[in-house]
Amino acid sequence: MKRRSFLAGAGTAALAAASMPAPAIAQGASRQLKMVTTWPKNYPGLGTSAERLATRIHEMTEGKIDIKVFAAGELVPALESFDAVSSGAADIYHGAEYYWQGKSKAYNFFTAVPYGMTANEINGWIYHGGGQQLWDNLAKGFNIKPFMAANTGVQLSGWYRNEINSLDDLKGLKIRMPGLGGEVMRRLGAAAVTLPGPDIFPALQNRTIDAAEWVAPWNDMAFGFYRIAKFYYWPGFHEPGSSLAAGFNLKVWESFTPQQQAVVRAACAAENDYTLAEYTHHNGRALKTLVEQHGVQMRKFPADVLAGFKKASREVLEDAAASDPVTAEIYASFREALEISEEWTRIGDEGFVEARRN
Template sequence: MDRRSFIKKAGLVTGGAAVTAAPLAAPAIAQEMPEIRWRLTSSFPKSLDTIYGAAEVMAESVKAMTGGKFTIQVFPAGEIVPGLQALDAVQSETVECNHTCSYYYVGKDPTFAIGTAIPFGLNVRQQNSWLYEAGGQDLMDAFYANYGVRGFACGNTGVQMGGWWRSEINSLADIKGKKMRIAGLAGKVMEKIGVVPQQIAGGDIYPSLEKGTIDSAEWVGPYDDEKLGFYQVAKFYYYPGFWEAGPTLHFMVNNKKYDELPEAYKTALRVACSHSNDVTMAKYDAKNRLAIRSLVGKGVQLRPFPRDVLDAAYAATQELYAELSSTNENWKKIYEPWKQYREESFQWFRVAEYTLDSYGYAMQAAGK
């Protein structure tokens, strides 16, 4: 069929004159697929528009791709269940899905941490590569199946900051006995070097820091941390957050509910999560560059962790991983291939990425 004939039959425009067209038919998926309504409980407060918003981006994308037939209503932490009970809510079918970090659930099994981030681990590109192309997704889903769920990458913050401290840290001795809000396996590493870890949901960090119940708290990075007001109650802001080089946020769904979905809806979910994964990282990169300048302008003191702190933490990390590999088969099954991937990925990134980045940053710092 030639173009002219097609245009006439489509009832669009011919001979320069508009012809009344029949209403465009809705996509086949919208006509033929069932209407499904899910609820999602987030581990994050609505005030954190970027990290909480990652679930909204995902839900809006699913709705658009299914012609409004499949909708997911997002609820902030505390409306249905507390933020750290998001996994339990999906397991019990209180909700169909959640938006959380897998490492919040290391109390159930330390293996949960690998899905989000473990100390001295992968950056965001390496983490995505491991999940999407190097078998990480299959390994994690086989583990998550023990809890009746599966998880999809749905946002990343990039390398995080080392947290807010009420007093300056000049050496390893200065962190001994300090109470720090810190999640995942990072808490176990910090405990090995003298810190007293505290597991506290995001919305409860500020009052704990303000009252002196804790001496330090890590959350995400400049943009979110400024919104939560930590600079008002702690002056020293340390970096890097060596425990979270590329922390993945997760969309977790009940396996039974997922299996009931039409294949087209399953595809929409996976695509929507991948889209949110990209968008969330881009938002943080855009917002953090401005927020860090704003915080310094408010008197925040940026400080790198002393080298002896990093060295002690690195040694403690390797000790912890060895302990887990010898006592936890779930951990070992995922950690061993993860470790091999990390070694090979680091070798490659040192060749081009690190060399170019280091040179460019040095030139920028020198004002050239």
């Protein structure tokens, strides 16, 4: 969402609030809510996005909704954030939906899937292609109302102690890679695990894992992976545009006034847009620093490895779709939206970038 539409949404909410009788909850004292996250405290981009969202909502409601943010491990462990909000132990989570694939494989499609949608494409599907309604229907079964609330853009394939010269080099490789990307790695013989962010560096350092995918240059540099693994691989096949979510306990969401719900929608959309711009800016700077100051060696996967990723990705997505009717319905919608947008992406974005480069 562009700044103009964000301000228009906020202005509409304010106008409506001024023209309608204020309900008791809006007239009284500030309402205190708890947000749990899957991110380290004050972590650049991810952690600060959660804090910014809380601040946006506080300011736009003139303090009537006051959100205290708890980083991973402060109130609950990172990967227990979903359950905390579902049960009502917390009010909101900020995290990546593919962390919840144990609840339903369908959750992967609302973060990123291998060879899936770019950030612009997933925004199109969620906002205009029916994705939000499908997501709402899925999350309602877990007592949650979800929103896109950040996007890190395209991610790289991660940090490796040793070079990957063929598919054989993936066999037995211990790698941190969550979601369906991790399943692709397993299909190709690697041992993929899901670890929350703070646990990745120690696992690399202790050789519990041989390689790790996290986000992209800005966040990866902050964790210092370059101090252990010097080979940084691209392109990222597993997360072409990673959407992050704010999930509200459904009863909490339904207790908001219409004006407050409008504010939350606008705040999440604004943060989604802002964070993508933030990552676009900082990743370029961080990549230059990693290569020029820290001696990181950028490596492109060989053609046979990329072909192996693509074949395995197709199988993994089809198997996920076959896991249950809800996932099948969401996958069908996702595929339809991707097929509609990918040709425009090719001749629009890719065509321009190629022309600019040449």
